Each structure stands twice: as C-alpha cells, then as structure tokens.
Amino acid sequence: MLAFILRRLLQSVGVLLAVGLIAFAMFRFAGDPVNQLVAPDTPYAERLQIRQSLGLDDPVLVQFARYAGNAVRGQFGNSYQFRQPVSTLLAERMPATLELAFCATLFALTAGILMGVYSALRRDSVGAKLVQAISLVGVSLPTFLIGILLIFLFSVTLGWLPSYGRGDTVRIGWWTTGFLTTSGLKALILPSITLGLFQMTLIMRLVRAEMLEVLRTDYIRFARARGLTTRSIHFGHALKNTLVPVITVAGLQLGSIIAFSIITETVFQWPGMGLLFVQAVQNVDVPIMAAYLLLVALIFVTINLVVDLLYTIVDPRLRLSVRRAT
Amino acid sequence: MSFVKSRPLLACLAAATALMAVAGAAPASAANTFRFAFQGDLKSLDPYTLKETFTIAAHGAVYESLVTRDKDLKLVPGLAESWETPEPTRYRFKLRKNVKFHDGSPFTADDVIFSAERVRAPGSNFQTNVPADATFVKVDDHTVDMVLKNPNPIALYQFGNWYIMSKTWAEKHDALKPTPVAATAPSYAALHENGTGPFVITEHQPGVRTVFKKFDGYWGKVESNLDEAIFTTISNDATRVAALISGEVDWIDPVPLQDQSRVSSSPNAVVVNAPELRTIYLGMDQTSDELRGSNVKGKNPFKDVRVREAFFRAIDEDAIVKRVMRGQATPAALLIAPPLFPLAGEFKRPAYDPNKAKALLAEAGYPNGFEVPLDCPNDRYVNDEAICQAVTSMLARVGVKVNLIAQPKAKYFAKILKPAFDTSFYMLGWTPSSMDSHNILYEIAGCRTDKSSPRGTTNLGNYCNPKVDALADKIERETDQAARNQMIKQAYEIVMGDWGYIPLHQQALAWGVSKKVKLVPRADNQMMLYWVSKEQ
16 A cells, blocks of 8 residues: 555656646747846846846756756745745735635535536426526636626626625735635625636536436335435435535546636636736746646646545455555 | 535525625725726836836836926926036936935935936846936035036936935845846845835735825825725736726726727726827848848848838838727837927828839839748737738738738747847837937947947847938937937938838827826826826
8 A cells, every 4th residue: 555655656746747847848939038027128238147147048958957956845936027936926826716716616516516406306397407508608608708798797787796806805824815805705706606617517417417317216216115205305315325426526626626717817817826827928937837837737646646545445446456556 | 415514605605695785885985096907017116127117107106206207208307306407417406305205214315326326236127217427426415416428418318217216225125236127036125115206005915916005294296186096907808998897997008999999988987098109110121131931032122222112102001000000090200209309290101102112122123022921929019910910911912922920929029139130021119218219210220230239239120321320329419409309300311211111100008097087198108196186
C-alpha cells in the first residue's frame, strides 16, 4: 500500500513538472512582456535594461531551471505587472475564487438534485419538460453568453443585482469574505449561477437517470408492497441510493469549477485567480501564468490522487489488485 | 446523506434572497461617491513607474506638478505659483506657500530638488519629462532655479506629468529610488501615496480597486464636489457597458464603437466624444534592399516615391472614418494632431484618387501591382484590425495584394519594434509625449543611421531625409516660437513631400458618462477627478 502511494506521488510530481515545462515553453510564443510594461516612447536602452533585469535574455532551459528551482522552494517569482510576489497575489485572490466555486457547487447541487428528482418523479408533466429544456440551454450555451444574458436581464433591465465585482468584503485574518455583507451576497448570485449552470445540468441529468433506474428496482417494488408512504419510498430509499454517484461526480467537478471559473470571472470582473490569469495572458505576465497553471495542475493531481486512494479503501477488489501489483 | 439534510443549503439560498430584497431598500449613503471603471489596471501608485495615460491621470488626483495643464492643455501654474526666465538657460520657479503633503509635512524647495533627481534616476519611466542636462538649484525655501546647458523651448512641456513627491516621506519609507516597471520587490511608494493633491488614496488593492477620498488639508479650491471616488477595473467590454447603463458606475473608458449608440439611448448615460491626440498612421520600409514577404525580388518598391504616393492616393480615409470608425475619427494630414501644432491648418490631406494611384504604380513599373504583407495589431487601437482590413481591400482595387497579419499587441510590438524591425508595411499610433513636433521629427521621421542611433527609434521603415534631421536639431533649440513653428512646418512639408508616411486619422476618445456627472474631456484622454462633479 505504501509503495502504491509513493508511486502515485512520484507520478504526480512528474505530471507537475511536465505541465510546468510545457507551459513555460508556450509562453515564449505569448509575446514580449517588456513592451507591455513601458510607455511607447521609452528609450531602447531602458527596454534592454528591463529585459536583462527580468532575465529574459537567458536561454529557455536556463529560465526554466531557475523557475523550477524557485518553485520547489515555494517561490514563484514576482509578477511583472504588479511587482508583487505571485504567491501573495494568488493568496489574495484565492478567497474570491473559492467562495464563488463553493456557491456555484451549492447551487448546482441544490437545483440539480431538486430538478432531477422532480423530472424523474413527474416524467410526463409540463414542468419536467420545461426542466429538460432548461438543461439543454445549460449545456449548449457558452458560459460568457449566459453571463452576459443574466447581466442584461438582472442588472440592466431589472436593476436587481450588480453586474460586476464582489461587493463589499470583510477581512478575517488573511481571508476576505463576501458572505457577511449584503452587497457581497448579492454580487455572488449571478456569477454563481453562471458558473454552476453547466454542473447543475450534469447533476440534474444524472439524478434523473439514476432515480428512474432505482425506481424500477425490486426493493422499491417491495417497499411499495409493504405499504410504505410514497414520500418515504422516494426520498428515504430511492434518493439515498441515487446520491452516491452524484457525490462522486460533484467532488470531481469541484476541481474543474475552480479551474474553469476563468470565463465567469472575466465576464463579472470577479477579482479571483481566473481573472488574474486572463489579465496576465494579455500582459504576458509569465510568472502569474506559470504559477496559476501549476496550481490548477496541483488541484487536479491532488483530487485524482485522493479519489484513487479512496477507491482502494472503499473497494476491496481494487485493494487486492494493488497488493498483487506491488 | 438524505434529502432532508440538504435543507440548510436551501435555507441559505432563501436567506440570501431575503437579504437581497432588503438591500434594495437600503438608503443611499450621505457621501457623494463617484465610481469609475477603466479597461486596464492601476498598476502602481509610484508616479514615476509607468507613463500611461490612465495611470498618470489617476495619479493626478493625489499628486501635483510644478506646472500643470488646464482644460485646453495650456500650461498654467501648479505647485509653482509663477515662473520666469531671467536668461534663456535659467527658469526660476516661485513655489506656492502653505502647501501640505497628505502626511502633514510642508512642501518646500527640497522636495522639488529631490523629485527632480528621483524622476531622472534609473528605473524611472519619466526620465525624459525633465531635461537630462538640467540642474536644480535651491535659492530659498520657496524658490528653485532650473539651469540648462542649452536653450530649450520645450523644457516645461512635460512638467504637467512630473509629479512632486515628499523627500522626508521617501526617506522614511525607503522609497528614495523610483519603482522600476520591472521591480522585483513591491516598494512602499508603489502601494502608498503621499502627494499634495485634492484627493488621498485610502485603499489600494492592485488590480481590484482603489479608493480616493477628499483631502481636507488641500491648499486650493476644488471644482469637484466629490467626497469619494472608487476605481475598479472592468476589462470585459459588455460588462463595462452594462455597469454604466445600470448605474453601478458613473464613468467608463472606453465605450466600444458598436455600443456607443446603445449607451447614448439609455436613460442613465451618454457617450462623450472628443478628438484625441493620437495619430494613427501607416509606415513603409524604405531602406531594405528587398521587402519581407513580397513577390518583388531583388528590389524594394517602397524606395520609389511614386509607389508611396500611389499607396497614399489609394486609401479612402473618408470611407474609413465613416464606415470603420462610425464617424468617431478625424482624417489626418500630418503625423501630429492639430491641437499640438498651430500651423497644422495649412496642411491638407492629398485627395483619394485610385486612378492616379494606378497610373503611378504603372509608371513605377508595377502595372499589375505587387504583393506585400501588412502588420497590424488587433487589440491596441480603436478598431485597428478593421482599419487594416479596409486598407487591404482599398489597395486591392489598385492591384496591390496585401496580406494582412493582425495579431495581439504583445506579439505585434515584439515583431515590429526595435531591435527586430521585422516589417515591410505596418500600422501604428503615436502621441508625442512632449506634446511637441520635435518628438515626431526625431523619433518617427529621424534617420536611423545605424543600429545604436537614438534618433529614429520608432522609425520602423527608416524613412530618411537629412534635411529633416538638420531642421529637427535647430527646432530643438530655437526659442523664438514663430520662427520655430515655421521650421516645423518646413520639416513636415519635406516629410509629406517625400510621401514618407501615410497618416490616417486621430481617433476620438469615447467615455461613457452618467447623466448625473459633469466632467472635462481633455484631448489627452486624461480624466481628472478634480473636475468631476456629481449631483446626488
């Protein structure tokens, strides 16, 4: 078992290194950071100096070695644009992204389960068809369009909700939160829906399919025969068994919600890590881009590692094969 | 997990909805708050880090300069009450008394001398704002002399963007040196300010938001009635426009051309258009022996003046202004915007004449035209790529096949600027930071004799006429304004007579402004908070 974990950890490090190297090599094609930093009439000598001080004249491999060496020690360099350590910038932006991801997941789970259950129990009703239609919209419309449509409906036309930003935030230690102010909560609604809509659709369809499946099984029929109430059958027995795969999927999707909040954050000017990344791409701010990609890779690698380990604990058959393999 | 247990989640959502309803009814706060949003960030509070229009304007709310520019860009007293030139190489500044920095310390001659050194120190992006050869001498606490080696008619032209910092404050916070754009550590001055201006910055989260508050200890009277101003970046065009129309922000920049009519027809906001100073122009490689990416081998068609004239004549600038720019641009006859050169009115843009263009090309030996690539940015100027597309199709009509290479500015500038100069035909925009023609004659029309020559750094196609260089050197020192203007006119006549460049237009600034707000659209695109008033 220990050998298995060690091997998985080594593999994870390999993946991170590969992501780092590929990302780094790609940034060579993103453009020239120096011209993004200075005024158009900045003398050429000054540009040269800046280029040198940023170490941009060194060969790519030297730059990468230096970067990887620092990254191992937890140093991700300084942002070209903000002249601050990238780790500080990411840490400052992380609460915004995590809170948004949390609310989006919450929305996706709640609405997804409710709608899924409803459309499974009342398969032929008008409401169920409507729910199905909504889920089609959620799958087929691109995120930025959904975001802009929501902004135009709820901010511009109705004037109920803010169109950009995080509202007022409260600082608790190093964490800033929007949960404690009204404007913060209001600001969360539209981006959470935008970000969670796709996951919601996914969960809704999953719940619906699983629920229909479960309702056909023998133990539900026996439960009916025993004269249990419909309510208890549906929610006490059927739903309970439906939720196991839903939880697995939702857990796995959390990683992609965090990673793919980029578009939502750009549309709503949400001051999170994704927005920081997009702005970094426009300004060729290589340290931020590299650190963000590594962070996302780390999130995925960690989630996959944990899932793999959990599976071996939960499923005895897997445990056996692991033992045989080692 | 059972269904019942997920009820707290529901309750949470319900509570949020309820709170939302309550907030809608909350009374507006008493302070008069102005919210403004720009597509880019406010990257540093150090006034010497980055020479970029929006940054300079934002700093202008908290910092002040010796000499400042008024609503029409004329030089007027700032922290210097008055100045005189007892001899051509000496400027004497009388400093304002009873001026306090935001930390309470008094403003004196020492601060001016300190700022003059700091702004010209390595790492400053504003080194050229103060003449390199100037020495600053303290006469008394409120009098400073600037001594020059040579007479310099434009010595003060860039003083408006040279903000004065406090010496004692910089010493106390280890901020004696300017924060370079490539600084590796955040300096105190990049995150905090201590100016003498009518506003103070009370909160600054780089890339997120910056809060300005009225400074009660300000020495002068302020036109603005604001108590507070909050700056946020909104980079997405649609979101920025939505925030303005819904009344969440009072000012945005820029309003994309396609959204302007929608903003103006909304009940809350209007688009303010005013001519800007930047000139968009096309340049041609006039030195290489062969053009890059052209089908003409062994010679360079752009060396032939007839080809350059043909290109100029083939472009229908009026159509570009009308169709591509939707009227929000002014056709340009020169490389400089008319407000910056008094004699600009004497120049006329040569007429659009495709037949003459064809004839000229045939005369030059290209009756069937030729092929040439056009380098163009697609995220730098208003509708830049669309302008290049229009140029491409107009040149096609006279037989020239243009291969358009449009790319993001980060790639574009790396390709075309020094040292690569990798372009045969390109589009660029230029505002002379000195607001004077010498900058253009030196940087854009000056001969690039060798790789290290400081002249012609932005002369990417190396247009070269020694007569222009000789005139530029005289223009640099001539202090008689009338004679100087005549020389500038002569220089432009040579450049345009050589068909050295194809000026296209000056784009218009496009601010989205709430109907509750009164402000001043200055031609340099700087929005000054101290001219902003908002009715509550």
